[in-house]
Amino acid sequence: MRIKFSVAVCVFLASLTVAKADDLIFPEDSEWELVSDGHQFAEGMAWDEEGHFYFTDVPRSLLYKVDANTGERILIDDNTGRANGIVFAPDGRLYGCSRGASRIYAWDPVTWGKVAVATGPASNDIAILKDGTVFFTDPGDNNVWRIDPKSRELTKAADPKWMPNGISLSLDQKTLLVAEFNSGTIHGFAIDSSGQLKWKSSPAYRLGIPSNGLGRLDGMQPLKDGRLLIGTALGIQIAPRLGKEGAHPLIVVPSPDNRPRCNYARISPDGQWLYAAFAKDILRRRVVEGVNH
Numbered sequence: 001m002r003i004k005f006s007v008a009v010c011v012f013l014a015s016l017t018v019a020k021a022d023d024l025i026f027p028e029d030s031e032w033e034l035v036s037d038g039h040q041f042a043e044g045m046a047w048d049e050e051g052h053f054y055f056t057d058v059p060r061s062l063l064y065k066v067d068a069n070t071g072e073r074i075l076i077d078d079n080t081g082r083a084n085g086i087v088f089a090p091d092g093r094l095y096g097c098s099r100g101a102s103r104i105y106a107w108d109p110v111t112w113g114k115v116a117v118a119t120g121p122a123s124n125d126i127a128i129l130k131d132g133t134v135f136f137t138d139p140g141d142n143n144v145w146r147i148d149p150k151s152r153e154l155t156k157a158a159d160p161k162w163m164p165n166g167i168s169l170s171l172d173q174k175t176l177l178v179a180e181f182n183s184g185t186i187h188g189f190a191i192d193s194s195g196q197l198k199w200k201s202s203p204a205y206r207l208g209i210p211s212n213g214l215g216r217l218d219g220m221q222p223l224k225d226g227r228l229l230i231g232t233a234l235g236i237q238i239a240p241r242l243g244k245e246g247a248h249p250l251i252v253v254p255s256p257d258n259r260p261r262c263n264y265a266r267i268s269p270d271g272q273w274l275y276a277a278f279a280k281d282i283l284r285r286r287v288v289e290g291v292n293h
Contacts, residue, residue, distance in 0.1 A: 024251055025238070025274070030286045032256050035066060036073050037281035044086040044125075045219065045266045045275055045282075046094065048109065053268075053275070054094065055282060056083045061100065063107070076112050080105070085125035085167070085219070090132055097123035097136055104136060104147065118147050118154045125167045125219065127176065133195040135176055137164040144178060144189070146197070157197040158189055166218045166230065166264075177204060179217035179230065184209040186217065186228060186239075205239045207232055208252055219264030219277070223292045229274075231262035236276055256283065267292040 036042065040059040047053055051068035054076070063077040063086070077083075081101025089095050093106040095117070104118040104126070121138040123145070128134050132149030135157060144164055146157035158164075158178075166179035176189040176197060188204035189197045205228045209215040220230035227248055228239050235255040240248035255262055255278055264277040271292050273284045 024249075025253075025287050025291050027286060027288055032283045032285045035275065035282040035284050036064065039280050039282075041263075041279050042277045042282050043084050043219070043264055044096065045264055045277070046086045046088055047269050048088060048094075051269065054086060055277070056080060056086060056096065058082050058084050058099075063096070077107065077114065084123070085136070087126050087128055089128045089134075090130055095126055095128060095134065097126050099123055104134065117152060118145075120154060121145050124165060127167045127169045129169065129173055129191070129195055131195060135167060135197075137167050137178065139163045139165055139181060144176070144197070146195075149195070158199060158201070160187070160201065166220045168220050168222055171222055171224065175204070177220065177222065177228070179220060180215075181217055182214045183217065184215045186220070186230070203242055204228075205230075205241060207237050207239055208234050208250060210234060216261050216263075218262070219266070221266045223267070225292075229265050229267060229292075231265040231276065233261045236262050236265045236274070 039057040042055055043058050044056040053066040056063050061080045061082050063080050065074045065076050081098035083096040083098045086096040096105050098105050099122050102122050103116040105114045106117050107114045122140050123136045124139050126136040134147035136145050142160055142163055143156055144158040146155050163181040164178045165181035168177045174191055176191055178187050184207045185203050186205035187201035189201045207215055210233050216233035218231045220228055222228055226241050230237055234252055236253040238251040259278040262276050262278055266275045274287050275284045
């Protein structure tokens with residue numbers, strides 16, 4: 001796939017070094033493959049220890065599992081409360097942001113029964129520290145929330161003056177990365193030794209944005225070399241951390257076949273596949289060895 005940018009679309013990219021994705025992350029024989037289709041808005045990506053893949057269909061309140069061995073799509077829950085972001089926690093359960101029900105749910109991976117571990121904010125995306133501390137975003141009220149791992153107390157962790165959307169943890173778990181949705185900036189909030197956020201953030205990554213300025217920054221994943229993989233209005237992007245731009249170019253993979261913006265992107269745990277959600281379907285494409293190793 002060759003990257004083509006029009007002047008109308010990529011004003012911001014003029015100041016960045018942009019590379020062809022085919023040259024850097026995809027083998028010559030790599031093509032997009034369908035993982036699942038027929039959705040209203042596919043979101044949230046997670047894998048369990050056996051390699052099974054999970055995702056949500058937000059408007060339909062559905063949670064799915066894709067079997068790692070057969071590729072079969074299995075419906076896990078048909079009443080998620082418009083669940084969005086999901087992640088497996090250290091306790092083995094699958095946690096998810098039930099925006100419609102204003103709850104954070106935890107699903108038992110054996111019975112798939114769920115319990116609410118927090119209620120109140122309309123959550124969107126979620127990240128969990130190794131000690132069980134939960135962080136999640138609330139784009140409607142421009143807040144980031146925290147659930148204490150012991151007391152389960154829900155407190156406001158940050159109050160940015162912009163819309164927080166996608167959320168993830170740096171690999172050393174010392175920084176909470178939060179996407180400013182309608183911009184080109186990923187902000188970093190320092191995490192102290194007690195699992196609390198420093199209230200003030202600093203820019204951590206800059207992404208390419210369309211000429212309308214609406215980056216639509218969404219689901220993301222920090223890579224092992226310090227770069228960030230993220231779904232955006234321009235498609236999939238892999239960005240170097242600020243201050244490291246000389247080591248890596250910005251990589252942009254346009255949404256294939258005129259699909260809408262990419263709303264979630266992840267490298268599979270085995271490092272072999274790039275998974276991407278484009279609202280109505282989820283695709284994957286084999287990547288070269290070392291993209292996330």
